[in-house]
Amino acid sequence: DARVTQTPRHKVTEMGQEVTMRCQPILGHNTVFWYRQTMMQGLELLAYFRNRAPLDDSGMPKDRFSAEMPDATLATLKIQPSEPRDSAVYFCASGLKRDSGPPDTQYFGPGTRLTVL
Amino acid sequence: AQKVTQAQTEISVVEKEDVTLDCVYETRDTTYYLFWYKQPPSGELVFLIRRNSFDEQNEISGRYSWNFQKSTSSFNFTITASQVVDSAVYFCALSEATGSARQLTFGSGTQLTVLP
Numbered sequence: 001d002a003r004v005t006q007t008p009r010h011k012v013t014e015m016g017q018e019v020t021m022r023c024q025p026i027l028g029h030n031t032v033f034w035y036r037q038t039m040m041q042g043l044e045l046l047a048y049f050r051n052r053a054p055l056d057d058s059g060m061p062k063d064r065f066s067a068e069m070p071d072a073t074l075a076t077l078k079i080q081p082s083e084p085r086d087s088a089v090y091f092c093a094s095g096l097k098r099d100s101g102p103p104d105t106q107y108f109g110p111g112t113r114l115t116v117l
Numbered sequence: 118a119q120k121v122t123q124a125q126t127e128i129s130v131v132e133k134e135d136v137t138l139d140c141v142y143e144t145r146d147t148t149y150y151l152f153w154y155k156q157p158p159s160g161e162l163v164f165l166i167r168r169n170s171f172d173e174q175n176e177i178s179g180r181y182s183w184n185f186q187k188s189t190s191s192f193n194f195t196i197t198a199s200q201v202v203d204s205a206v207y208f209c210a211l212s213e214a215t216g217s218a219r220q221l222t223f224g225s226g227t228q229l230t231v232l233p
Binding site: 107 | 220
């Protein structure tokens, strides 16, 4: 039963600290998405990768957030410096997008619950 | 721009009752895809179904059924004989076929509570 994995599951940190969240997409998937979920904003897309290349990161605060895919099995989302308003659940999702096919179904990881004090 | 509206913020039913979760969407595309996800108390988002805009056949999977009505831009989800384990937040989402992002636009979710 293939699943998206995310680490850590929970993170509590102090304002100003760097936070790194990791995601392992389902083997064979070529798209990776990062979402943030808060009570006020719901689910927001932060970044989207296809074949490890960033295609859309318009939802991400550029000054403090960065997303990368060092290889096909690892995606990272970094916040530096973190702020209390970054407290949220961060989800990673992966899918398989074929060139001429429909949008991929996204399979979500369990999320990282981030609390910035 | 695409938009998904789930007008029901919270629904509470007693076990074995049927319940329908509403989803209304807006899009300018003629080709688009609709999804339902379940988020149980554990927090994971679980994929339930994907439908494309050309297929208006209703879908049934066990106690779950989906009614896609293009004329009213709705994609409603019915749980028959609800169970306590169905308690979760349910999200409807839309993805347009154009553009490179293929992002999902989520509704605000419906919190379903099934009481024993």
